[in-house]
Structure formats: C-alpha cells, structure tokens
Amino acid sequence: MAAQFEIQQEVAHGYLGSTEQNPLPPSSLFHRLVYVLRHSWMLRITLPISVAALFLAAFGPTISPISLVSATSAVDVPPSLNHLFGTDPSGLDVFWRVLAAPRIDVTIAIASTLLSVVIGSMIGLVTSFFRGPAAEFVMRTSDLVQAFPLFVLAIIFVVMTGRSYANIILIISLLNIPIYLRLIRSEVLSLRTRTFVEAAYANGDHGLSIAFRHVLPNAIAPALAQAPVTLGYSILVIAGLSFIGAGVQPPTPEWGSMIATGANGIIIGQWWPSVFPGVVLSITVFSFAAMGEALQTAVFRR
Amino acid sequence: MIPLLVQGLSIEYRASQTVNKAVNAVSFSVDSGEVVGLVGESGSGKSTAILGVLGLTRRGGYITGGDVLIEGRSTTHLREEEWRQVRGARIGLITQNPRASLNPVMRVGPQIMKVYQAHNKADNSEARARALSLLRAVGINDPERRFFAFPHELSGGMAQRAVIAMALSCSPRVLIADEPTSGLDVTIRAQVLDDLRRVVSSSGSSLLLVTQDLGIVANYCDRVYMMHVGEIVEEAGVDAFFNTPAHPATAALMAAHLKELRPRLALRGFPIDGRRLPSGCWLHPRCPFAEAADGCFERHPPPYEVEPGHWSRCHRYREVIAVGQDQLQPGEQDRGFSSDAPDLLPSHHVEN
C-alpha cells in the first residue's frame, strides 16, 4: 500500500493522557504515600517513633555515657535525676540500657525481616510465575510452616541449635517466609496474565528475565508494606525468647531479658526495671505495626 | 404533547476547588414514534445529560438550570418518591452494559416481573404473562426457557434484550438507550437494534439513542443532535445531518468514520476540559476553521439556522458545509461494499 500522505507532527497530539470523567492523572504510589502521610495522624505519631528506634539501633550503645554492662553498687535505685528510669538489681542504669536495647532487638528484627522478604519473594515469584508440581509442593510446605505457632517453633529451634544470633535471625525469618510467599504469589498470579507480560515474551525475552524485570517490581509493593509489621512482630519474638532465657543473655541490654531480670522485683514494689523496658517495647512494636498499616492503605488504593 | 422535552438543562459537577460544567443549557425533544440520536465524542456530556433527564446525577453533580418535561409534566420539583413513579413507568433507560443493569443473583424473568409490579397493581400470574410476552417481543425465541435463566447464562445480545424488555415492561412513552450495543458482536448488534426499533415503532413510543457510532445513527435515527463539551452544537434531520454537516465537531466525527485522514477536518489537540472553558466558541482551540475575524475567539456562537429544521452553533458554518461536501466523499477504499453490486439479499426482508 503506497503511502499517500504525510503525518504531520502536530497531528500526533495530546500525549498527556486524561480520561473524560476524571481529568486528573492517575495517582502514583508516591502521591498516595504523601496523601496518607498528610491525612493520617496515626502515621505522624508512629513514624517518628519508628525512625527513633532505627536511630537507636544504630547509635544506642554509643551515646550512652556510662557502662551498660558493668555492675555497680547503686542497686535498685528508684527513678531519679541521676537515673531517669532507676537501676536494676545489678546496679545497671535502666534508662540507658533501654535506649541501647534496640541495637539487639531492632537489628536482629531488621535482619530477619529482610531475609524473609527477600527469600519469600524470590520463592513466591518463581513458583507462582512458572507454575507446576514444584509450586504446589512449595505452597503446601509453606502452609505447614504457617500452621505452627511461631513462638513455640522458635523456642524449640533455638533450644535445639543453640542461642546464637545467627540462629535467632534464621528461625524468625524462616517462620515469616510464608507470609511473603503468599503476598507475592497473589500479585504474581494476576500479573502473569497481563498483556505486557505477553508482550515481553513476544519481544523474545525469556521467563526468568521477565519475572525479575517486569513482574517482581510490580508485585513487591504489598510485601514492602507488610515488612514493618513483620519487623514489629519480630522484635516481639526476640524479646519473648530472651524473656524466657532462650534468646539473648544478660547483661547484654535487651528489652526482653531486662523485663525478666526485673520481674521478681515487681511484687516488692520495684517496678521500674521491668515496666520501662516493657512500655518502650510495646510502643516500638506498635509503631512499626501501625506504620505498616498506613503503608498498606497507601498501597492497596488501586 | 411531546413525550420528552428538555429545555435549557444545565448540570455541574462541583469538586473541592473546581466546577465542571458538564451540561450547558441543553435543549432537545423527542416526538412520538421518533428515533432521535444524541451524538458526541466521549466526554461531551451525553451520558450526564441523560442521567439528568432522569433526575439522576453522579456524586457531586447538581442540576443548575432548565426543565425536563416528560409527557408535558415538569420534573424539576419532583421529590425522590415522585421520581420513582416516573422512572420506569413513564421513561425507561437502557444502559450500555447489560450485566450492570441486571441483578446477577436473580433470574431474568422475575426481574422483569418486579419492575412491572412496582408500577402496576398486578398479581404474579399477570406479571409473569407480561414478562413472557415482553421477552418474545424483544426477539428472544424460546422465552419460557430464558425466563428462568440467570443473567450470566445469557449471551451479551440476549442479556441486552432482557434489559430492553425490562425497560419496556411498563410501556413508557419515552425510552432512552445509552450506547445499547457497544461491546456486542456485529451481527448481534444489528439484530438487537432492529428489534429495538421494531418494538418502538409498533408501540408508538419515542426513542432517544445515545451513541458515538455514526453507522447506528445513519440507519436507525430520524433526527440527530450533536453534542460537544456539554452543549448541543448541531441539530438536523438525519439526511441533512449526513449530507451537509454544518459544525466542525460533526464534520470531524464524520471524517473519523471514513477510516482515512482528512487533515482539513480533524480536530487538533485534546478534548476541552469542562472546568476550564475557553472564551468565545468552546471548540476554537481545536478547530481547523477557527478565525478571529468571524468572532470564533470572542463570541460564543448562537444557533444559526442552516435550513428549516437544521441549525448549527458555528459562526463559520457555511465554510464547514463547503469543506465537508468536498472532503467527506468516501475515497476509493472507503466503501463498505460496492453499492453497485446486485441486490444479493432477499428483497422481502427489506424493512421500511
């Protein structure tokens, strides 16, 4: 067919898209995040707290002016100007130890959350994109893991394999993988039938490349929104393990073990070694969880 | 008494900071036994105007002026309960997507019965008989079986026919069909429209057909209104509409249907935003005919009479007609099929 006319550049007009009923451009994830930030008072409270926790995880122990682990003679001092949160039965200042604990709690939680997200996403991506008997096997295994109470399994595992940081990180991440597997899977299952995936095949791309280049970035958002919640929960698990003595040992500053150390003293009126770590722990865990909630509303407003 | 008379209807959408004039002083009418087409690109306000006629607006929409007279009675001050007696009974609506109009968990027959019984005191057996006769009338063969079907069990064409039956159940004088066949297959579309037209003409009611498809307009409408950015810019009988289009928006739409570029008629840029209307004629930023000398940039065009029964809201309508005559002849490749071919199809099926 011979061309009979030119296309003038002017005719190729209007590439700024808009639909007739709603002439605003569709909101990107970034816009939605900003919107949520502006309108959610919950987020405005919990975000600084979360950031503070992360800061303390990095710098907590270093900003402490006094020793965190050498016992002193100032035993069981109530909260005062010298010791804002008082001292515990070993004479250790509670305030600075509370601030130093994130170095353990939060760091371990970050490590295990990271591991869960990465491994869970990878497995979820590959098994959901490439279907097949292997995928079924993985899903059933994941169901099995999820069926067990996380905390009980964690205790058993740590007791069996030893109380090292690596083991703790490992078991917590392992037990959280099914969540991310599922999150990624539900996104990938709907993404793999989209036209742009077919277009990638038509371009000559091969499966694995398509999965990581096109599908994963579009599937990861819900998982990323869930991560802070997992973070909060992991902190709780670590504290719990340490509380019963299956995790971090004293005198390393750690909220769970601090609560345990001070537990005996509550009856006789020495509430401060347990309560302060407990309260700060609760606030931190809640902040991370709430942040995750807010992120999820931003992500799921499709 | 004209079954449907709309005078100066205006509808606005108010958002937090903007006002979108979706419909601007729109006036049209549909007479008994007439099929009238309401044409316009998407975004021109056709669907909003239709909803406005029924007293419905989407969230944030307000009717800011004008009157709608259904069978001679004004509807501006109707309360919601009174509207409910009008909708369905005096004026029926057929929407674009039949699956959206039908309750998916209820069988089709009872749905029609429900509508009928809402407006007429009738017992179940009477309503059932009415529903069956309606299904037969809209061209569903084997209506006894289809009566008990769920909407998802029906094909697209069948479902749309069921919706038509529902709209007709109370014998309204006015029917409004908003793109009733978009999404249907080509052969089904022709059948549904034929059935719709047949039913309308046999009952003497009026039909307002909202569409973007000029093929439908050419084959089923008696009169046509052209809408652009919420106002009616041209009105004509169907023959005049196609032979001498007198508005640039009309000419552009006709050119688009030729499947070939006609740069002299094409509109530039992208659709005009109802929240930021330009001065003068609202089409001028896009119009290939716009000239300052004729006031296109300053004066909003009043309706100019081209011929009795044909008017256009364009200062330069004469030029538009002239260029249209020249440019809108189908080219060599444009013929749907050769009109010189022998009549291949049984002549006794030709309807008039």
Add this chain to the structure above:
Amino acid sequence: MTGQTAPSPNITALLELRGLTKHFSIGRNQVVHACEDVNLILHRSETLGLIGESGSGKTTLGRCILRLVEHTAGQVIFEGVDIGTLSKRDLRHLRADMQIVFQEPMDSFDPLMTIGRQITEPLRIHRGMGARERRHHAAELLQMVGLPAGVADALPATLSAGALQRSSIARAIATRPKLVILDEPTSALAPEAEIEIIALLKRLQAELNLTYVFISHDLPLIGSVCDRVAVMYLSQIVELGTREAIFAAPQHPYTQALLAASLVPDPRQRRLTRSAPLTGEIPSSIDLPTGCYFASRCKHVRQRCLDTPQRLKLGVGGDRWTRCWRIAEGDLRSVEYLDS
C-alpha cells in the same frame, strides 16, 4: 489448498499455515475448538485481514502464528521454516522478525518502566544494545511513529491511549521485523485516534516493507486497509479472497450477513444494510456440530449441510475460497438469493 502434501517453496510466501488447529482443554474432557484446520498463505508486503466475531478464533490464530501459544496440530511455516520444530532459543531469536501489536494499549506496557526503555527492549534482547545506544534509538523510533521525544522518559500512565498505541507500534518495529500481527489495534481507540493509527501503519508498511495480518471485527475498517480478507466463523475460515471480491460479491452466507450488519454511516445505503438480518445466537465452540458450523443460522441450509463437514473449496472465480458446497458446486448462485 487442503490435502496438498509436497511443501513447495513459495518465494513470495512469507508465511504458510497448514492445517493449523488449536484446542484448549477445559477439564472434564471438554475442549474448546479455537482454530480448526486453518490453511492460509501470506504473501510478502501484503496486508491480510482476519475478520470474525467473538469465538471465531482470530485472536488465537494470531497468537499461534507467532507461537506465543502452542498449536495442537498442523504447521506454521515462516520463510520456509516450520517454527513448530524450533527450539525455544531459536524461536526467541526469530521473534526479531515477527512482532505483534496488542489490542489494549494501556495494558501493553509495564507500568513501572519508562516508554523509552520498553520500546527498545527488543533491541536489548536481540542486539545486546546498551543503555546509551538505546536512548538514541528510542528517540528515533518515537520520531518514526510521530511522538515527541519527551515521551521516552514518560511512564505509561501519563499517556493517552493513542500515544500508547503508537508506542506499541514503535516497539513492534524496533527490530525491523518482516511480519507484524495487528490484533485489533484500534478497537480500544476513539475514531479520531483510529484513523491516525491506520495512517501510521500504512506509512510504516511502505517505508519498512512490512507484511501485516490485521485482525478485526470491523468490516469497513478491514475494507479500507487490507488487500486480502479471510472471514472466520467459529474456528474456521469460511471465506477467503481479495478485498474487492469479498466486498463486491460476498459468497458465503456468513460473510453476507456480516456485511449486511456493518452499518455504514450513510443514510443512502440504509436499505442495503438493513436487509436480511441474521437470526439466532453464535453457538458455543465446545460442542460443535458435525456438518457446517453455520448451518444453525443459515437461510440456505440443506440436509447435506448438516451431515458432511464443510471444506474450504475453490469458489467461483479464481482466487476465491468458500466453505460452502452449495457455492462451490454452483448450487447456489448470487442471483438465487433474490428468491431464497
């Protein structure tokens, strides 16, 4: 056409389909017949129209040609090579020569990647092009399809449907393919955008010597674009011929019904387009009848239509094929339609 055994190398033929069949199994021993015994030759530089309604199999046929979907039986021969026998890797290399433009421009693109990167993806895959070269090529491709260079950095969500479809075309021609399947490329566009895309496609075909398979349900559109037309009904080709022949004198009853139902925007042609409406619904593609698939809706049905499967036969007048024994044997001539 059917029943030939020796594969004769046809120099002008770019693509040949022999007995192409595609079944989708949907459990409980039920099978959807998407394509049934399709035989077709596509010549270089031509535009072949594939027209049909829902269930006709035209979309599946397009996918089978590219082997994006594995066919159940038959052969797809591209430039003399049976692509069904190629390894996955060789098939991927072949994709540089055969491309596709999809119906939905909005969904054709990854929402998180810029247009520039996406339209040059084929270049990365087939020529190992690096980022800088790709930026250069992106600008060139955009210019060829009439888009401003700034589009390269835009995300798909900010573009209109027409612009996205142009980008889709840009991506399809990036590797200068020989064959482009156009799967209803304008169905999702407004009429103004449609004619621009058609004009663009025609211009590119001339410039790059492309061969098109144009899939559509819009008969007037096919008539303005294609050289030859294949009409499909329920998984089979029921009529095949040049555009002039099909539109001037359609033979198969389904083609006639399709033409009659295509509403021409011209009131003067009213009478012709409203004659002989088709009755009945389109049957399901799961339980197909023994004889002619169109028999349930045809006005000219005879007993033989119901009993024997219909083959695509050389119809009246040279390069015309019709799946109707009555036409092929002259039992039903055009004139006869007047009396039915």
